[in-house]
Amino acid sequence: MIFDAWSLLREEVRELPVYSPGKSPEEVAREWGISECVKMASNENPLGPSPRALQALQEALPTVHLYPDGNCYQLREALSRRLGVGMECLLVTHGADEAFDLLAYAFLNRGDQVVVGDPTFSSYELAARTMGAEVRKVPLRDYRQDIPAMLEAVSERTKMMVLCSPLNPTGTTVSAPELEEAASRLPGHVLLVLDEAYREYVDDPRHPDALEYFSRYPHMVVTRTFSKIYGLAGLRVGYAVCSPAVREALEKVKLPFNVNRLGQVAALAALEDEEHVERSREANRRGKSALYRILEECGFRYVPTQANFILVNNGDRPHLFLELLRRGIIVRDGEALGVPGHVRITIGNEDQNRRLGEALRDIVERG
Ligand SMILES: Cc1ncc(COP(=O)(O)O)c(C=O)c1O
Structure with missing residues (x-):
């Protein structure tokens, strides 16, 4: 038997680079x-990691024979209290990375467009291209995402625009007026994804509170992670704040137990260890x-x-x-x-x- 996995691959997957x-x-x-x-x-x-997260992990170890809570109820409840958003707006993910994949699985068809900065964090492009979507890369200006140029790049085929603030790899942020411009000018058929993986490190007092914008603009999805300041990169926990309708869509494509037991208890303890x-x-x-x-x-x-x-x-x-x-x-x-x-x-x-x-x-x- 001759087996050629390559010839069976979807065309868009053949062309994908492997994340390095x-x-x-x-x-x-x-x-x-x-x-x-x-x-x-x-x-x-x-x-x-936080010492409190380590303690919680120790205590949870004897229960790892049990499946985790597929809805991450406790963690979502704690996040809901902390962030002041309803639990129906929160989806916990296997690292923030999973949120980009879920958004792509749920929303992107072959031929749709996704607008991103150039350069930006590579996961957005990988997720989009896996679904056969086209990525429109808009060059940075002075190391910052060029919001007017990104908005210019939006077409009828655009389904998603991804902003990253602070931006990996430059460390620059999207200002409040820029975020307002992006959120208010994007048409209703475009999701605005704002990746805030490094949000907790920001010390610029003028930095916008994305969750305020989110309550006014239901097409906005904010992603965050426990991998950075919370020190839990090895456990893979992130989350998305989005409208209940978007959350429901993402629920459909996520794995039943996408966030493991240890990740959930450690994230809960880390969140509380201010x-x-x-x-x-x-x-x-x-x-x-x-x-x-x-x-x-x-x-x-x-x-x-x-x-x-x-x-x-x-x-x-x-x-x-x-x-x-x-x-x-x-x-x-x-x-x-x-x-x-x-x-x-x-x-x-x-x-x-x-x-x-x-x-x-x-x-x-x-x-
Ligand atoms: C901008 C940005 N977003 C998301 C992630 C992924 O985070 P996670 O570990 O939660 O998947 C990273 C990781 O380096 C990142 O730099």
């Missing part, structure tokens, strides 16, 4: 023989100032960030990514993120930031 998460410390150890690696590449919380969130936010603020100082001292230009990562211009060092890797520091190469000539550095803890500083000074001193 960047290098892991294990890979670097294997390939480069460097054992003491510092990973500043995936925008995880360098303080780790002290850990504040500690993480403060550590990020201090780390950001420390990295700004180091970058300026070493003569690197960077994009001021509202998130837990910094986009740095390589300047006259095209191989900065490799030069850092050789010194045991893993960052993301801008090339892979759609910003050649840059690296994206996750703000680390004090020790990680210090090691990055030493590596950068060494690189610059050696010329």
Whole structure:
């Protein structure tokens, strides 16, 4: 029997790239023989998970033989209280990533269009293309999403526009007037998805509260995650805030038990551990100032960030990514993120930031 999986594949899937998460410390150890690696590449919380989440996980371990609550009732109830939105507007997902997939499964037909910034977080494009939708990429302007140009790109075939604030990979945000413009000018046949994975790190007091807009604009879907400031990336929990009608549509295409038991209890405990969130936010603020100082001292230009990562211009060092890797520091190469000539550095803890500083000074001193 001759079996050719490739020939059975849907055309749009054949053309899809495989998501690349960047290098892991294990890979670097294997390939480069460097054992003491510092990973500043995936925008995880360098303080780790909340102690309360760890305690809740310990207590939940003996119950893992039971299926989880498919409706995430307790977590949705807690989120509903915290965010001031009805439980019927909340869908908990297997990481925020799953929300983009569900939106694509439920709403996108072959030939529909999705408008995104360029560059932006790659999951939106992968989800859309899996369904055979066309992705219209609108170049950033000064490292920010160009809302007027994105609105210009909307056509009768557009089903979705995805904004990311703060934007991965630049750390810039969508302002309140821009969000208002996008929400009010988009026609009724277009969903406005706002990915706020890094929202909790924002320290600009003028940053809009997306949930206020959401109550006025039912075509808006806001996605958030427990992977970043809540420190639970390994457990895969995110959520979407959307109109009850959109939620019902997403429910139809999600797996019955999409969020596992441990993820649900840990997210609930992490949500309630405001002290850990504040500690993480403060550590990020201090780390950001420390990295700004180091970058300026070493003569690197960077994009001021509202998130837990910094986009740095390589300047006259095209191989900065490799030069850092050789010194045991893993960052993301801008090339892979759609910003050649840059690296994206996750703000680390004090020790990680210090090691990055030493590596950068060494690189610059050696010329
Ligand atoms: C902008 C953005 N959105 C969503 C995600 C995915 O989050 P999750 O881990 O909840 O799937 C990431 C992860 O890096 C991200 O950077």
